Amino acid sequence: MSKSSISEPTRGFKWIAAILVAFYSLVTIMPLLWIVATGFKSSADSIAYPPKITFQPSLEGYVNLFTTQTRQTKEFMAANPPKNWYEEIVHSKGMVIAGPSRFGERFLNSTIIGFGSTFLSVLLGTMAAYAFSRFRVPLKDDLLFFILSTRMMPPIAVAIPIFLMFRAVGLSDTHAGMILLYTAVNLSLSVWLLKGFIDEIPREYEEAALIDGYTRFQAFYKVVLPQAATGIASTAIFCLIFAWNEYAFAVLLTSGTAQTAPPFIPTIIGVAGQDWPAMAAGATIFLLPVMVFTILLRRHLLRGITFGAVRK
Amino acid sequence: MADVVLQGIEKKFGSVLAISNLNLEIKDGAFVILLGPTGAGKTTTLRLIAGLERPDSGDIKINGHSVVKNTPAQRNVAMVFQQYSLYPHMSVQDNLAFPLRSPTLNFSEAEIKSKVNEIAEVLQIKDKLNNRATALSGGEMQRVSIGRALVRNPSIYLMDEPLSSLDAKLRADLRLELKRIHAQVGSTLLYVTHDQTEAMTMATQVGVLDKGQLVQFGTPREIYEKPSSLYVASRLGLPRINSLPADLFSGAPRGAIKMGLRPEHILQGKGKLASVIRIEHLGDQTRLHLSLEGFNIVTLTDSETKLAVGDKIKIQPNNALYFDANGNRIE
Numbered sequence: 001m002s003k004s005s006i007s008e009p010t011r012g013f014k015w016i017a018a019i020l021v022a023f024y025s026l027v028t029i030m031p032l033l034w035i036v037a038t039g040f041k042s043s044a045d046s047i048a049y050p051p052k053i054t055f056q057p058s059l060e061g062y063v064n065l066f067t068t069q070t071r072q073t074k075e076f077m078a079a080n081p082p083k084n085w086y087e088e089i090v091h092s093k094g095m096v097i098a099g100p101s102r103f104g105e106r107f108l109n110s111t112i113i114g115f116g117s118t119f120l121s122v123l124l125g126t127m128a129a130y131a132f133s134r135f136r137v138p139l140k141d142d143l144l145f146f147i148l149s150t151r152m153m154p155p156i157a158v159a160i161p162i163f164l165m166f167r168a169v170g171l172s173d174t175h176a177g178m179i180l181l182y183t184a185v186n187l188s189l190s191v192w193l194l195k196g197f198i199d200e201i202p203r204e205y206e207e208a209a210l211i212d213g214y215t216r217f218q219a220f221y222k223v224v225l226p227q228a229a230t231g232i233a234s235t236a237i238f239c240l241i242f243a244w245n246e247y248a249f250a251v252l253l254t255s256g257t258a259q260t261a262p263p264f265i266p267t268i269i270g271v272a273g274q275d276w277p278a279m280a281a282g283a284t285i286f287l288l289p290v291m292v293f294t295i296l297l298r299r300h301l302l303r304g305i306t307f308g309a310v311r312k
Numbered sequence: 313m314a315d316v317v318l319q320g321i322e323k324k325f326g327s328v329l330a331i332s333n334l335n336l337e338i339k340d341g342a343f344v345i346l347l348g349p350t351g352a353g354k355t356t357t358l359r360l361i362a363g364l365e366r367p368d369s370g371d372i373k374i375n376g377h378s379v380v381k382n383t384p385a386q387r388n389v390a391m392v393f394q395q396y397s398l399y400p401h402m403s404v405q406d407n408l409a410f411p412l413r414s415p416t417l418n419f420s421e422a423e424i425k426s427k428v429n430e431i432a433e434v435l436q437i438k439d440k441l442n443n444r445a446t447a448l449s450g451g452e453m454q455r456v457s458i459g460r461a462l463v464r465n466p467s468i469y470l471m472d473e474p475l476s477s478l479d480a481k482l483r484a485d486l487r488l489e490l491k492r493i494h495a496q497v498g499s500t501l502l503y504v505t506h507d508q509t510e511a512m513t514m515a516t517q518v519g520v521l522d523k524g525q526l527v528q529f530g531t532p533r534e535i536y537e538k539p540s541s542l543y544v545a546s547r548l549g550l551p552r553i554n555s556l557p558a559d560l561f562s563g564a565p566r567g568a569i570k571m572g573l574r575p576e577h578i579l580q581g582k583g584k585l586a587s588v589i590r591i592e593h594l595g596d597q598t599r600l601h602l603s604l605e606g607f608n609i610v611t612l613t614d615s616e617t618k619l620a621v622g623d624k625i626k627i628q629p630n631n632a633l634y635f636d637a638n639g640n641r642i643e
């Protein structure tokens with residue numbers, strides 16, 4: 001850029017900004033790195049004091065996370081030598097693998113409930129937002145305010161009534177119940193976010209499509225949706241992050257069948273006290289789906305919004 | 313191809329009366345141009361016919377059938393929007409093909425391709441077919457949006473200032489092209505413009521709107537030569553008609569308050585003395601700004617004129633139009 005450019009910050013300013021950003025990223029990413037590292041430590045290393053920065057990496061935590069183990073007699077151990085690398089790890093502690101742990105199921109629950117409720121929140125949110133944005137809905141402002149108001153108190157404040165209601169109608173500890181709950185909590189966010197995005201899409205596009213021979217729904221589907229992609233992607237990410245990380249309701253309303261990963265991970269108990277590497281391994285794996293989802297949708301988030309084709 | 317009839321249409325936006333008691337008959341194959349200042353209700357009229365707005369009262373008939381309850385798709389109209397709105401997430405090609413792919417039509421991809429190519433040729437945007445709709449200049453966007461209307465065979469074409477952001481040459485080319493399409497296909501067109509040349513050369517009829525009312529409807533020549541009011545007279549003509557007190561020159565009929573004097577209806581060399589205050593050379597015409605008894609008058613002169621600012625010349629009206637106190641023309 002030339003020196004005379006007025007919008008371009010100076011070189012020194014750019015450096016300061018870069019350093020600040022780098023410092024901030026470091027501070028926020030440290031705990032994360034620590035968790036990832038802990039997942040690869042041995043039990044002893046994970047609680048060593050002072051904490052170890054360098055260590056001999058081990059998959060013990062991951063093996064513990066995915067298996068349940070029992071202690072066996074020396075004779076049994078000698079008679080059954082380990083057949084592969086993970087049995088070897090367990091063997092060296094004087095234990096044998098009794099079977100898979102519950103983590104896989106819990107992770108699957110998280111996936112079903114997280115993505116299921118995200119899909120529903122975004123689907124319903126998009127349609128509601130479109131209606132609020134385009135049609136004359138009676139009591140529109142009041143309805144919108146009502147939808148927003150469901151966000152004004154902390155959801156956990158209604159935990160007890162919801163607990164009782166879920167028990168009464170048999171939704172406790174079911175996938176459907178959790179999907180319903182998270183969808184309800186996320187809807188206010190998705191309606192409001194998406195309404196903002198759809199409001200920005202000029203009506204002329206749909207009007208043109210109506211005249212070009214399409215029905216209102218086809219115009220919505222072919223013209224509005226592609227242009228709302230940015231909004232839909234960011235809304236989906238927000239909804240997923242909430243549903244994925246939600247802890248309080250999950251603890252209260254699920255215990256087995258539908259239990260998600262967040263309440264499960266802290267219950268991982270090792271042979272002697274808390275098994276930190278296993279918990280850290282669980283947390284690491286738990287982070288991945290949201291990360292991947294966000295990276296996949298990043299293209300839509302970053303793509304410039306293309307409103308340039310209407311003459312203002 | 314169809315005729316369109318508007319009967320007693322009224323349309324309000326809140327308290328704004330956009331259209332009031334509008335009666336308009338567009339014959340099959342007519343090329344009707346709507347004139348009117350900004351806010352007169354031209355766009356609203358087109359949107360009412362297209363079905364994007366519902367009239368508060370009155371009836372709209374296409375081919376004799378009332379269509380007020382029909383959706384835009386059922387009315388089978390094509391429209392070029394004043395704010396041409398291309399679908400930004402599609403290529404130019406897909407924009408042009410979009411109307412042909414509508415569920416009401418049933419074209420094969422090969423037919424669509426050939427129709428799109430044909431239109432792109434006519435509108436001189438063939439080399440832009442693969443561009444994204446957002447990667448176009450304003451004039452190119454406007455041509456694509458005209459193209460999107462022309463690919464189909466609707467009952468009526470509605471065009472809202474379709475040539476407004478094109479350069480003079482392209483405008484002239486497309487003017488001829490639209491006329492050719494109109495003559496060849498015999499389509500019915502309702503067209504909004506502020507451009508005198510477009511109105512005079514393309515229209516079979518011109519409708520003049522004022523504050524949501526149709527004040528005159530007739531051939532371009534009628535509108536120009538026999539305007540029903542001073543308001544209509546000032547819609548057409550460049551430079552604009554001079555509006556002067558009726559008694560500035562002798563010969564005004566009884567009851568005349570205002571005289572409308574078109575620039576070409578002023579004879580030079582006899583009559584009253586006026587002084588030259590400005591001379592504008594526009595290339596194709598030379599405008600002479602005169603001052604007569606405190607009134608400004610614009611007339612034309614030849615480009616070789618020897619006149620200079622401050623000179624005095626004699627002028628006299630020839631074929632003046634006279635208007636009464638309400639602005640209506642007196643025969």
Ligand SMILES: Nc1ncnc2c1ncn2[C@@H]1O[C@H](COP(=O)(O)OP(=O)(O)OP(=O)(O)O)[C@@H](O)[C@H]1O
Pocket residue numbers: 325326328329330348349350351352353354355356357394
């Ligand atoms: N959606 C709307 N809501 C409220 N008022 C409107 C709406 N559309 C048009 N109007 C009003 O109706 C009147 C006619 O508008 P219209 O767009 O038909 O004018 P126009 O003749 O096309 O003007 P222009 O030459 O500037 O395009 C104006 O007073 C305008 O403010």
Ligand SMILES: [Mg+2]
Pocket residue numbers: 354355356394472
């Ligand atoms: Mg308009």
